Amino acid sequence: MISTHDEFDVVVIGGGPGGSSTAGLLAKRNHRVLVLEREKFPRYHIGESLITGSMPTLDELGLRSRLDQMGFVKKYGGTLLWGKNQGTWDFRFAEAANYEHTYQVRRADFDAVLLARARELGATVLEEATVKHFLFEGERIAGVTYTVKGDPEPRTARCRLLVDASGQQHVLARHFDLVEYHEDLRNIAVWSYFQGCKRYGGTRAGDTVTENRPNGWFWFIPLHDGTVSVGYVTPIEEYKKSGKSLEELFTSELAAAEEVRALTEGATRAAAFRSIRDWSYTCSRFHGPGWALVGDAAAFIDPLLSTGVGLALRGSRGLAGAVDAALRDPSCEEQVLARYEKEYRAFLNSLLAFVRFFYDRTRHKEEYWEKAQELLDPRRLRPRKIDFATMLSGVSGVHDIFHTD
Structure with missing residues (x-):
């Protein structure tokens, strides 16, 4: 039972993919971990499309067979109508990595499985728990005070390290004023769910389709579940200039689209519209004395390449290794967390550079392949199309990302 004053090796703020994975991997290493999740799972979240860079973390958590049993759509790659008058083209994950597929997931189900797995591995998970204050010893974070719904008494949890996985709530980043938005990627997205859509055949049936x-x-x-998530993303300024509501803009753009219009023709919208804005940012620091950021709490680089959950899962695996090392030898804390941040930032920077290049839709697909090769494989050791698939799979980058051994 948790007392009103308790001590842990690690407190994790947030039970989404980054938080639950970090907590589970640290509990698996026999550390005492507390997860404080503000909501009650399952809960809705956008970001349904995974990349194969997520798979090593899911394997280490022992979740592959469970995800297969849940019947999630297997995603073997992506189909694009993008660039200069070339029709649709695609990539396959098998071109780039040991993993030939990942999953398209309903996040309510997927996130609940990850949080449950953290519990199974030994982490203490409190839902409907809200962090109120940070405890400091000098400049070092030493714990938090928090409340649990229905409990009138605030509680204190002291820890050796605090992990902020609070997503776009940015609990620590707001406290330290760390969030830096990418002004050229200030977008707004509007989406809903459709039933009765057409699907591709074979291994393309689970493709994410991206159309410019x-x-x-x-x-x-x-x-x-038989539905399809369909969303439209545009710069906030373009939305304002349109003079339309988000629903009107979505409807008019879908009517003028090609591939996505054909796939949704005759389908029924099965849910209300949702929207979100200001998606791209990076925090100026990912760690400090007694704390570290992971997942969306650290950075988010545009939804274009479906990297949100992938970055959280890859980051959690690397951070768990760094935190484990710091807990076993506190003298190396700054060194291992600095390395984690350096490698995380290197990958984010290469991804950001590619996203900015990719948003130029006047290019031929071969130019996108060449840009991926420039960033990942400057010695041209692999075919450029393979480098493109590698970039979109999230399995590799400029450095051995998140390697902490």
Whole structure:
């Protein structure tokens, strides 16, 4: 039972993919971990399309067979209508990595499985728990005070290290004023779910379809419950100039689209519209005395390449290794967390450079392949199309990302 004053090796703020994975991996290493999750799971979240860079973490957590049993759509790659008058083209994950597929997931189900797995591995997980204050010893964070819904008494949890995985709530980043938005990627997205859509055949049935429009782009993500997530992303300024509501803008752009319009023709919208804005940012620091950031709490680089959950899962695996090392030898804390941040930032920077290049929709697909090769494989040791698949799979980058051995 948790007392009103308790001590842990690690307190993790947030039970989404980054938080639950970090907590589970640290509990698996026999550390005492507390997860404080503000909501009650399962809960809705956008970001249904995974990349194969997520798979090593899911394997280490022992979740692959469970995800297969849940019937999630298997995603073997992606189909794009993007660039200069070339029709649709695609990539396959098998071209780039040992993993030939990943999953399209309903995040309510997927996130709940990850949080449950953290519990199974030994982490203490409190839902509907809200962090109120940070405890400091000098400049070092030493714990938090928090409240649990229905409990009138605030509680204190002291820890040797605090991990902020609070996503776009940015609990620590707001406290330290660390969030830096990428002004050229200030976008807004509007989406809903459709039933009765057409699907591709064979291994393309689970593809994310990405289609460019003159002032934005569509995603089309097939899910295992028979619905498809369909969203439109555009710069906030373009939305304002349109003079339309988000629902009107979505409808007019879908009517003018090609591939996504054909796939949704005759389908029924099965849910209300949702929206979100200001998606791209990076924090100026990812760690400090007694704390570290992971997942969306550290950075988010545009939804274009479906890297959100992948970055959280890859980051959690690297951070768990760094935190484990710091807990076993406190003298190396700064060194291992600095390395984690350096490698995380290197990958984010290469990803950001590629996203900015990719948003130029006047290019041929071969130019996108060449840009991926420039960033990942400057010695041209692999075919450029393989480097493109590698970039979109999230399995590699400029450095051996998150390697902490």
